[in-house]
Amino acid sequence: MSLRAVEAFGGPREARQAIREGRWTGPTAGLCPGYAQANLVVLPRQFACDFLLFCQRNPNPCPLLEVTDAGSWEPRRLAPGADLRTDVPRYRIYRDGRLEGEPTDVLDLWRDDLVAFLFGCSFTFERALLEAGVPVRHLEEGKNVPMYVTNRACDPAGIFRGPLVVTMRPIPVELVPRAVQVTARFPGAHGAPVHVGDPAALGIRRLERPDFGDAVTVRDGEMPVFWACGVTAQAVALESKASLMLTHAPGHMFITDRKDADLSYD
Amino acid sequence: MSLRAVEAFGGPREARQAIREGRWTGPTAGLCPGYAQANLVVLPRQFACDFLLFCQRNPNPCPLLEVTDAGSWEPRRLAPGADLRTDVPRYRIYRDGRLEGEPTDVLDLWRDDLVAFLFGCSFTFERALLEAGVPVRHLEEGKNVPMYVTNRACDPAGIFRGPLVVTMRPIPVELVPRAVQVTARFPGAHGAPVHVGDPAALGIRRLERPDFGDAVTVRDGEMPVFWACGVTAQAVALESKASLMLTHAPGHMFITDRKDADLSYD
Incomplete structure (x- = not known):
């Protein structure tokens, strides 16, 4: 762009x-x-x-x-x-x-x-994060957001079933509550994070190997924060x-x- | 009860x-x-x-x-x-x-x-109103909430179409913002009011003649506040x-x- x-x-x-x-x-x-x-x-x-x-x-x-x-x-x-x-x-x-x-x-x-x-x-809530002073790493690094297939199953319906896919943004620990608060305001754009912290809790083994998109730098003093991703719907529909x-x-x-x-x- | x-x-x-x-x-x-x-x-x-x-x-x-x-x-x-x-x-x-x-x-x-x-x-948000110090008139008077068929059409889908039905609660004018704020927190229970004030804006001619439920007292210094009502879905399904x-x-x-x-x- x-x-x-x-x-x-x-x-x-x-x-x-x-x-x-x-x-x-x-x-x-x-x-x-x-x-x-x-x-x-x-x-x-x-x-x-x-x-x-x-x-x-x-x-x-x-x-x-x-x-x-x-x-x-x-x-x-x-x-x-x-x-x-x-x-x-x-x-x-x-x-x-x-x-x-x-x-x-x-x-x-x-x-x-x-x-x-x-x-x-997620463009909607990323703009809100930036306006609230919360950095968005993949934008800083000019990359695609990293996306991961999790071990959480979506609630199935008819033939449609599959795992939840999430995006990850590294957030300075002191800004994690703010990041939750800002994105929770937008249920029409994935809403609050689904998970904060240890990637293993979602079955993600290596943050540096996303399933889609690009890996981004996670700095000292930052925590990985995970939001539900629209790719979930595409992946499920594809199936x-x-x-x-x-x-x-x-x-x-x-x-x-x-x-x-x-x-x-x- | x-x-x-x-x-x-x-x-x-x-x-x-x-x-x-x-x-x-x-x-x-x-x-x-x-x-x-x-x-x-x-x-x-x-x-x-x-x-x-x-x-x-x-x-x-x-x-x-x-x-x-x-x-x-x-x-x-x-x-x-x-x-x-x-x-x-x-x-x-x-x-x-x-x-x-x-x-x-x-x-x-x-x-x-x-x-x-x-x-x-609406039981969910009525409890929240009471806890916030906002009176709920039909509960005070031991009546059913008054419901009105409005002149607003729902967004149709297939064979399903019909007017929006609303409930009305008279709210002291100084508490109207609080009532909006409290109920807006519950989009899963009809959310914020759809209209505040003049019933004519919704095509309601006489507050004392609800289409369903009971009429309630509107006191001096109170404003009628209207919320979307679940009877809408039943009425539309019935059709x-x-x-x-x-x-x-x-x-x-x-x-x-x-x-x-x-x-x-x-």
């Missing part, structure tokens, strides 16, 4: 227009500051009911912001007038659980039976081996009209 | 046992203080998916605490070992949208395709004219093992 891009887009509508027209195909981190970005999972209707139930039972990793009617590409609650077939900078296409491509639109793949699920994203599943490409989120503050309980 | 009954039940498990054995068939207000009580709506599986989506889209009137797997009568998250066929003091049976009876169990009506929806209940629908009878709730505090974001 370049600073120029951040300046170029006035608001979410302008940003989505640029994305729709192919003028922006990069990651969305830093775009439209103050506006909530969302994870996207699209599944055929036959899987939607159980997946919705899975999300209801696992709100921490799967903080649902909106579920569209089957066939509708408009997220009319989060962004009236937007088009989920074109307004994400880069998609991933899975068929029968296998990655098939990473196009910049899915116009030709859309079907009348597709249901879109949009989830809150369904649905004939077709569409998602955003990592870091290439859907930008909503909703302010970060709207996702908080303040 | 008698004080003796309150004293008789040690905890939710004991209370449910007494209800299951027919030793308690009355309203549950005041039973097991500190434990969350829940509204119940049971629908055949064919309606469950759209109803779940309706609840996702309308979390304020429909704060879902648990959805069971089809056929299962055990709410294994809210109360492991409980039986939703027997552990509510009094049920309502609807067939094709018509009230057919109010039995004390539904053992002979249970089917493999039934899905139970359990919702947070589906499902072949079979089971609910709790008004005031005869399901007592969970979950503490009120577990429904808060503190």
